[in-house]
Amino acid sequence: MAIDRKTDLPQAWCITTEMMAHPKPRIPLIEPGHIPEELRPELEPFYTKSVEKWGTVPRFFQMLAHSPVLVEAWQLIDSRVRFGYLKTDPEFLKILQLVIVKTAILNHGSYCTGHNVGLGRTVGLTWDQLDAIEGNDWPKTKSLSPREKAAVDWAVAVTKGSARDDDKAFQTLKSHFTNRQIVEITFLCGMWTLSARLTEPFHLDVELPEDRIDFHAKRAPKVSAA
Helix, strand or coil, X not given: CCECCCCXXXXXXXXXXXXXXXXXXXXXXXXXXXXXXXXXXXXXXXXXXXXXXXXXXXXXXXXXXXXXXXXXXXXXXXXXXXXXXXXXXXXXXXXXXXXXXXXXXXXXXXXXXXXXXXXXXXXXXXXHHHHHHHCCCHHHCCCCCHHHHHHHHHHHHHHHCCHHHCHHHHHHHHCCCCHHHHXXXXXXXXXXXXXXXXXXXXXXXXXXXXXCCCCCCCCCCCCCCC
């Protein structure tokens, strides 16, 4: 199979435009402009920061917003890791996006996959690369470099819970990345496994492609249907 060019999701998942446009989450979303008075002082600054960085307040933040500290924590990691590499090491950011997308797909996290395929394309990932990691034939593809394959292989091991005993995958990883990079790659595997564990139980469907986050977006926040 492949990634659907219109939805940025695996074709086999059959996520429809109707599902994206009219989500039915199990808990209400806290939309921009409709923040409860008791949460506004704490939450509003994080929504403002989200618009500044991503161009919108994604449904994921609107879901976490019932506990504002969770929005704060997620934003802090994203701003210090992924956004940090936008200027300092864009090639490593591409690898992080490969890792996140593979992790999201393995977890069947449609929300995380939809956003991060688009983000990956923004920083230079090709459709051939994304199609390759959608399935299990990526080790044979010529579209991924040995360094990229090492990161994806590790992401698979971490996500499937086999990394503890996979010395071969770890030694290959060490030959391509620094200790800091290895820690960050592994952490983001765990972070996006957590993301899927949140979005899937709460029935959180991904936004339409034009309403998703973007590393370079500058637009007013959209109000999503709850």
